[in-house]
Amino acid sequence: MMDTCEVNGVVLGVERFGESTAPPVLCLGAPTMLSWPDALCETLADRGRFVVRCDLRGSGASTRGNPEAPDYTLRDLAADAAALAACLSSAPAHLAGIGISGMVAQVAALDHPGAFSALTLIGSRPVAPGPVDEDLPDHDDAVMGRLFSQTMPEWTDIDAVADHAAEGARVLGNDPEEARRGAMRIWQRTRSADGKSPSSDPAAYMADQLGMVFSRLDCRPRWRERLPEIGLPTLVVQGRQDPFFPVGNGEALAREIPNSRLLVLDEAATAIPAGDIAEVAKAMASL
Numbered sequence: 001m002m003d004t005c006e007v008n009g010v011v012l013g014v015e016r017f018g019e020s021t022a023p024p025v026l027c028l029g030a031p032t033m034l035s036w037p038d039a040l041c042e043t044l045a046d047r048g049r050f051v052v053r054c055d056l057r058g059s060g061a062s063t064r065g066n067p068e069a070p071d072y073t074l075r076d077l078a079a080d081a082a083a084l085a086a087c088l089s090s091a092p093a094h095l096a097g098i099g100i101s102g103m104v105a106q107v108a109a110l111d112h113p114g115a116f117s118a119l120t121l122i123g124s125r126p127v128a129p130g131p132v133d134e135d136l137p138d139h140d141d142a143v144m145g146r147l148f149s150q151t152m153p154e155w156t157d158i159d160a161v162a163d164h165a166a167e168g169a170r171v172l173g174n175d176p177e178e179a180r181r182g183a184m185r186i187w188q189r190t191r192s193a194d195g196k197s198p199s200s201d202p203a204a205y206m207a208d209q210l211g212m213v214f215s216r217l218d219c220r221p222r223w224r225e226r227l228p229e230i231g232l233p234t235l236v237v238q239g240r241q242d243p244f245f246p247v248g249n250g251e252a253l254a255r256e257i258p259n260s261r262l263l264v265l266d267e268a269a270t271a272i273p274a275g276d277i278a279e280v281a282k283a284m285a286s287l
Contacts (some may be wrong), residue, residue, distance in 0.1 A: 004061060006055075007083035008076070013061025013189075014054045014084070019127030023117070025284070026049045026085050028077075028101035031059035031211045033096050034128040034186050037272055052088050056080075056101060059208050060189050067207035067216075073217040075111065076129070077104045082112035094287060095232075096120035099245070099270065101213045103128060107223050107254075109230050118287035119230065119257075122237040122280075123270055125249035126227060126256065128219035134146040136252055139168035140243035146171045158187045165209065173241050173269030183209060227256040233287045234260035237280055239268030 001016045001057040026045055027036045033053040041051045057080055059071055060242055082111060085093035094114045097105030102124025109119050123163055132138045147168060151158035165183030166176040189209045192199035193268060198203065207213050207238050234257045238250025247264060254262035263283050265276045 002061075005084055005087050007087055008080050010057050010063035010080065011061075012057065012080060012084055013052050013062075014088075015041075017041045017051040017053075018049055020050050020059065020089070022048050022050040022271055024085070024089040024091060024154060025049045025096060026088065027051065027053040027091040028081055028096070028098070029053065029055045029102055030099040030209055031056040031057060031213065032186050032189065033060060034182055036096075037274075037277060039074040039277045040272065040281055042163070043277055044284060047285040049094075049285060051087065052084075052093075054084060056104070058084070058213055059211075060186075061191060062221040064204065065189060067203050067213045070217055072105060072217075074107055074217050077217075078097050078108035078111050079185040081105070082115040085115045086227050089127065092117040094118040094120065094284070095124070096284065097124060099124060100120040100129070101220070103214075106130045106227070106230075109232055110223055110226050113231060116232055119170055119232045119234040120237065120284050120287070121234065121250075121253055122272065123242055123245055123250075124253065125240060125245045126224040126253050127222065129215050129217075130219075133224070137246035137248040140246065143171060143243035151249070152206075155202035155209070156200065158184055161187050161205065169271070172243060174271040175273065178271070178274075186254050211231065222266060224248075227253070228258060230257045231259070233282050235263060235274075235287055236265045236277070238262050238268045239270065239272075 009071045036053045102121040153164040162180045162183045166180040169176045169179030175221045236254040238247045
């Protein structure tokens with residue numbers, strides 16, 4: 001069920017799966033909720049979880065601002081997650097982040113530990129966007145060169161955006177047709193700052209598709225050195241073929257967070273392949 005929740009003075013787009021009386025799992029979008037596959041949410045619900053996926057502030061059906069100059073920080077997104085968890089259930093939520101929202105989830109678990117019962121981090125890393133620590137593998141230069149050499153589409157043209165997403169998926173090693181379908185669904189949900197959908201603002205479409213607003217967020221202070229403070233049972237999932245956040249980033253997270261388990265998906269790149277959904281859901285449900 002698609003809905004919205006108001007927390008911290010902003011509206012967040014949410015979608016619910018399963019019974020609201022079941023143990024809650026909050027899946028943070030990256031930046032939109034559709035970064036979480038339908039099948040994964042449905043499988044977790046079938047395993048007896050109340051799953052809520054959400055759009056981060058500034059994306060999808062959530063409150064928007066200027067994507068070129070966001071007036072919120074990474075800490076605000078973490079606070080949104082804690083407030084949303086409290087709004088959805090009286091029980092602490094299993095918090096899950098994927099890609100860039102894995103960074104939000106780490107900070108949320110550190111700053112608001114009482115709001116959460118467990119933590120899942122998929123395809124993420126322990127530092128903010130920008131220069132990477134020397135011991136962590138950075139983005140694959142050759143793949144990034146091909147990815148960023150793509151001509152930007154006309155962002156208000158759904159077919160052009162879908163083609164662009166499919167080609168980007170080929171470069172990254174993901175399923176192009178799945179990426180095409182996902183990009184079209186994200187495009188159809190994009191709203192302008194006044195809440196109207198569809199938007200006429202190319203920057204809004206670009207923000208939802210690429211999540212580039214993260215490169216403009218204030219992500220200070222660093223949190224990597226605090227990872228040993230996380231007391232939640234934690235699952236770290238990483239694709240062995242991921243050229244964006246190579247597997248060494250997941251290994252570092254699992255090494256530095258106590259009581260954590262690393263699950264490496266041998267055939268996965270930056271997206272969760274359909275064939276790995278059941279394994280990921282089983283691992284998440286075991287926390």
